[in-house]
Amino acid sequence: MAPPKLTYFPIRGLGEPIRFVLSYANEKFIDDRITTEDWPKIKPTTPFGKLPILEIDGKIVNQTAAICRYYAKKAGIAGKDDWEALLIDATVGTFDDMRMAISGYHTDPNEESKAKKYDILIKETIPFYMGRLDKQVEENEGFFVNGKLSWADLWVVALLGTMSYFAKIDLVEDYPNVRALKDKVLSIPQIKAWVAKRPLTDY
């Protein structure tokens, strides 16, 4: 069986959570990075005009979280029961709400509204989410859910770099519990090996 092929832009971004989960699951995968010049040609061939996409046995699937959840189940980090799976999914969704706020700022073409958004982001949105996420990790013995590793931890740590780059601050700086979780995830042998060999990119 051919290894799954992940197609994404040459950045970490939304490709990185999939790369983390595939690495954690010890799945060999093709890390296909397309150039910005090739994108207009490739776009119409994707299911919904967006990347990342993953090709598995000739079938192409989209949506980062859906793909991560699929491999997380195989790797045993998607919850021991439906309730735990719900808590993991909720954490991923919550982090995504903050991610969308940061991306909404980052991609705003209007300088004036962009500046306004940045102010709210730095003073309200990020401290609000990071403060509560930090408390969640504190209450769950160093992980997001029930004191053990889940794909919610991989999701957040994989995205922290890109989100910090977009927000122009180190998101975990003031949040010791998430910071410790980040260190812990990055010291998992499979993740450490992936990070050591991945192409160096700004975000």
Place this chain on the structure above:
Amino acid sequence: MAPPKLTYFPIRGLGEPIRFVLSYANEKFIDDRITTEDWPKIKPTTPFGKLPILEIDGKIVNQTAAICRYYAKKAGIAGKDDWEALLIDATVGTFDDMRMAISGYHTDPNEESKAKKYDILIKETIPFYMGRLDKQVEENEGFFVNGKLSWADLWVVALLGTMSYFAKIDLVEDYPNVRALKDKVLSIPQIKAWVAKRPLTDY
């Protein structure tokens, strides 16, 4: 055991997919609708400052899709295996990408950029997504995934009304396969009963 309590604003919006799945699953639930005036008081008591939230046995959970998936599993409409679950999750995520584009337009406070966004929405984004989603339903014998009902169908149909209201067009008008799916979902006895008794709201 007390029935789950869904707390949301007095609209369909992001509460409606949960109400659809709970209804389909024959779960009795408390449909708690708060007023806009009460929201500032309630906001700090929620896990991450957003609604909907669901209280189950004294525990409060957030994130609409996570909650829907939890009850969809109980009702047997979350996929027969991991692969089918992936296809369902991907469909939900894809519809959400379009939903975010529509919401991004709807909530834009700047009239000029709002008008620009509307133009792109009507001419590009909505036809692109709806065209491809319609084809997906056509290829899957009248449902989004593998010719049978899943919570992806409930998700989309529950959100179509609010999204059409925000976009100021009937999203399914030009898309016969999604339109037929909508009719089919709305004729499921539990969904039909819910729709008949739910409060009448604009969106």
